[in-house]
Amino acid sequence: MDSYIIESNKKKSRLPARLDFAQSGTGLILGLFMWVHMMLIGSIILGKGSFNFVAKTMELAFLSETGHGFPIAVFFAVLTIFTLFITHALLGVRKFPISWKQHRIMRDQMQMMNHTDTNLWYVQVITGFIMFFAGSVHLYIMMTNPGSIGPYMSADRIVSGNMWPLYLVLLICVELHGTIGLYRLCMKWGWFAGKDAKKSRQALKKFKNRATIFFMTVGILALLVFIVIGINHRDKVGERYGSYVAVEQVEQVEQVQTDTAIAVPAEPQVPVVEGTLESEQAHEPEIVQEVEVTHE
Numbered sequence: 001m002d003s004y005i006i007e008s009n010k011k012k013s014r015l016p017a018r019l020d021f022a023q024s025g026t027g028l029i030l031g032l033f034m035w036v037h038m039m040l041i042g043s044i045i046l047g048k049g050s051f052n053f054v055a056k057t058m059e060l061a062f063l064s065e066t067g068h069g070f071p072i073a074v075f076f077a078v079l080t081i082f083t084l085f086i087t088h089a090l091l092g093v094r095k096f097p098i099s100w101k102q103h104r105i106m107r108d109q110m111q112m113m114n115h116t117d118t119n120l121w122y123v124q125v126i127t128g129f130i131m132f133f134a135g136s137v138h139l140y141i142m143m144t145n146p147g148s149i150g151p152y153m154s155a156d157r158i159v160s161g162n163m164w165p166l167y168l169v170l171l172i173c174v175e176l177h178g179t180i181g182l183y184r185l186c187m188k189w190g191w192f193a194g195k196d197a198k199k200s201r202q203a204l205k206k207f208k209n210r211a212t213i214f215f216m217t218v219g220i221l222a223l224l225v226f227i228v229i230g231i232n233h234r235d236k237v238g239e240r241y242g243s244y245v246a247v248e249q250v251e252q253v254e255q256v257q258t259d260t261a262i263a264v265p266a267e268p269q270v271p272v273v274e275g276t277l278e279s280e281q282a283h284e285p286e287i288v289q290e291v292e293v294t295h296e
């Protein structure tokens with residue numbers, strides 16, 4: 001009884017609220033990052049050249065004279081995102097039902113309440129759990145191979161490296177988790193509340209659904225384009241897009257050269273018209289200079 005009284009007099013700790021705030025903060029950054037990330041990956045839909053341009057820009061190639069990028073820049077970007085990812089996951093597991101009993105109670109309440117936002121929270125838990133593993137694999141590969149991003153190397157990783165199943169699962173999880181997460185943040189912190197809370201909630205829900213469909217479509221289209229490129233590139237795994245273009249350009253130049261060589265004869269045969277300057281020059285005997293050789 002005494003210890004309980006001592007307990008209840010203790011000032012309420014602010015730590016849970018701070019952890020909640022940190023979880024929202026890391027979630028907000030990761031959620032917005034994923035929208036940008038998917039648009040950058042989606043550039044493959046516009047063609048290999050545009051994806052190559054995006055990959056080189058992410059490597060800060062515009063800072064180098066040769067146009068070669070700095071994979072170290074990607075390494076630090078991945079390291080930052082990986083740290084945020086692990087921190088967010090760590091803060092997230094606090095809310096996971098950790099025993100079967102807790103899980104059972106939660107499922108029963110969900111069925112009883114049938115409240116969409118509560119159901120969305122359950123989707124967060126499941127997709128978050130899957131991303132512990134699938135997201136870490138992707139981030140570790142990106143962190144240890146920062147210079148291997150390009151139309152061919154990415155496609156090779158997806159097809160010849162068998163990454164496509166992981167990306168498909170990760171894509172579905174991250175698009176659901178990310179957009180639901182951003183929607184829940186707006187609900188939790190009252191962002192975009194407007195005068196009519198009910199109306200703005202409906203508007204935000206509509207936006208969430210459309211954003212999920214949009215980014216899922218971009219992601220699946222990009223994955224399909226990568227798979228087609230990867231299948232066609234299976235016999236040249238490891239070849240960099242840049243080197244391919246260079247070879248192609250050299251071949252094109254050589255082709256142009258051969259074409260022009262065939263079309264244009266070596267020396268234009270100007271017919272010599274008698275009595276003109278040319279004819280006189282043509283008839284001038286060649287002057288052979290005799291050289292005296294002295295043997296030393």
Ligand code: HEM
Pocket residue numbers: 037041074077078079081082085131135138139142148149150153154155157158163167168170171172174218219220221222223
């Ligand atoms: C800075 C950190 C990141 C970098 C540099 C990065 C880079 C890439 C690259 C280059 C691809 C194209 C495929 C490849 O080359 O293998 C890709 C695909 C993908 N990434 Fe990331 N990524 C990062 C973080 C994340 C995170 C945190 C997630 C989710 C947890 C994620 C989810 C995905 C998904 C789902 C795909 C497949 C895209 C599709 O289906 O079209 N990425 N990422």
